[in-house]
Amino acid sequence: MTTHESEIGRPRSVVRSLPAYKPGKDAKQAEIDHGVTNAVKLASNENPEPPIDPIVDAVQSSIAGINRYADHRAVALRSKITEWLGVDAAMVTVGNGSVGILQQIFLTYVDPGDEVVFGWRSFEVYPIFTQLSGGAAVRIPLNDDLTYDVDAIIAAINERTKLVMLATPNNPTGTIISANDLARIAEAAGPRTIVVVDEAYREFVDDGVVDPVRDLLSTYPNMMVTRTLSKAHGLAGLRMGYAVAHPSVISDFDKCTLPFAVNALAQVAALAAIDHIDMINARARGIVEERHRVEDGLRSLGWWLPAHQANFVYLDCGERTGEITLMLERAGVVVRPFEGEGIRVTIGSSAENDRFLAAMASVEPARKAS
Numbered sequence: 064m065t066t067h068e069s070e071i072g073r074p075r076s077v078v079r080s081l082p083a084y085k086p087g088k089d090a091k092q093a094e095i096d097h098g099v100t101n102a103v104k105l106a107s108n109e110n111p112e113p114p115i116d117p118i119v120d121a122v123q124s125s126i127a128g129i130n131r132y133a134d135h136r137a138v139a140l141r142s143k144i145t146e147w148l149g150v151d152a153a154m155v156t157v158g159n160g161s162v163g164i165l166q167q168i169f170l171t172y173v174d175p176g177d178e179v180v181f182g183w184r185s186f187e188v189y190p191i192f193t194q195l196s197g198g199a200a201v202r203i204p205l206n207d208d209l210t211y212d213v214d215a216i217i218a219a220i221n222e223r224t225k226l227v228m229l230a231t232p233n234n235p236t237g238t239i240i241s242a243n244d245l246a247r248i249a250e251a252a253g254p255r256t257i258v259v260v261d262e263a264y265r266e267f268v269d270d271g272v273v274d275p276v277r278d279l280l281s282t283y284p285n286m287m288v289t290r291t292l293s294k295a296h297g298l299a300g301l302r303m304g305y306a307v308a309h310p311s312v313i314s315d316f317d318k319c320t321l322p323f324a325v326n327a328l329a330q331v332a333a334l335a336a337i338d339h340i341d342m343i344n345a346r347a348r349g350i351v352e353e354r355h356r357v358e359d360g361l362r363s364l365g366w367w368l369p370a371h372q373a374n375f376v377y378l379d380c381g382e383r384t385g386e387i388t389l390m391l392e393r394a395g396v397v398v399r400p401f402e403g404e405g406i407r408v409t410i411g412s413s414a415e416n417d418r419f420l421a422a423m424a425s426v427e428p429a430r431k432a433s
């Protein structure tokens with residue numbers, strides 16, 4: 064059989080028109096490309112520290128059992144989350160990272176032609192999952208200060224809107240949506256539209272920011288809050304996310320679950336993380352302190368910054384994005400560029416952050432604080 068690679072199989076047209084997945088550069092590749100040593104990766108919003116000891120111990124003592132399937136319903140984990148958050152057991156579900164949960168939300172709600180509203184720029188899986196479902200993406204440009212344009216989001220919602228995707232803090236800009244604005248959007252959306260509040264960076268927000276699980280879900284049965292143990296809890300490599308919503312939303316969602324979506328080691332790791340949540344939160348506070356230090360450093364170099372509340376900073380670089388990314392890579396600092404827009408830089412260890420700040424000292428700010 065002779066054939067061209069592009070002719071094998073007949074992918075769905077929505078798949079054909081998606082670009083092939085391009086993984087971000089890792090530190091090793093940057094070292095090879097630029098002849099530098101000890102490159103650091105500040106590109107994926109990972110926790111710079113290894114997992115806490117109780118997580119490592121729990122995973123190690125469970126490895127011997129991985130010949131068995133995990134508990135498909137993750138009963139112990141769901142009840143642990145239920146207890147931790149103080150919500151009804153029927154309001155909690157778990158998934159393969161919160162990206163796994165987001166994909167399953169699309170599987171649950173979006174038919175071809177349905178509309179999905181989100182601010183842009185935001186998390187890159189929103190347009191990809193919309194396209195894969197055959198849905199229509201309605202992108203609402205961010206305000207000049209890189210926050211969501213809430214009135215425009217509300218104005219875009221109509222009878223065809225199945226989902227509104229809201230990342231708060233937003234990735235990559237780090238800005239949050241106020242509780243009042245979340246409530247306005249959920250109110251405007253009404254019961255026929257699900258409002259997804261993607262709180263992957265919840266643990267890094269300022270004290271006093273309203274917790275939608277505690278304060279909004281009971282008023283808005285169309286709201287679904289998704290969270291992850293990948294960032295603050297340091298479990299990016301194991302994959303565990305959870306969602307909280309009205310029981311009937313969770314029941315619809317669970318029908319679409321991939322069997323055994325949360326693997327056995329992720330389940331025990333998550334149980335250990337929640338059992339030691341004070342240790343996790345203390346580390347998250349340390350990352351926030353580092354973020355403040357990095358923000359101060361960038362401001363003293365003259366940069367304008369959005370009102371970040373996550374474990375990263377965002378540089379509004381516009382046309383100079385490629386040039387500044389390359390300059391940082393040559394200095395051994397691998398970041399996440401958004402071509403023609405800006406650069407997201409994860410808060411790493413203090414030494415890594417110092418590397419980043421030192422490299423920035425020779426860069427003329429692309430957007431200056433006025």
Ligand SMILES: *Cc1c(COP(=O)(O)O)cnc(C)c1O
Nearest residue numbers: 160161162186230234263291293
């Ligand atoms: C990192 C991130 C996630 C989730 O990551 P998982 O590792 O799949 O849990 C979800 N939403 C946003 C906005 C993120 O940045």
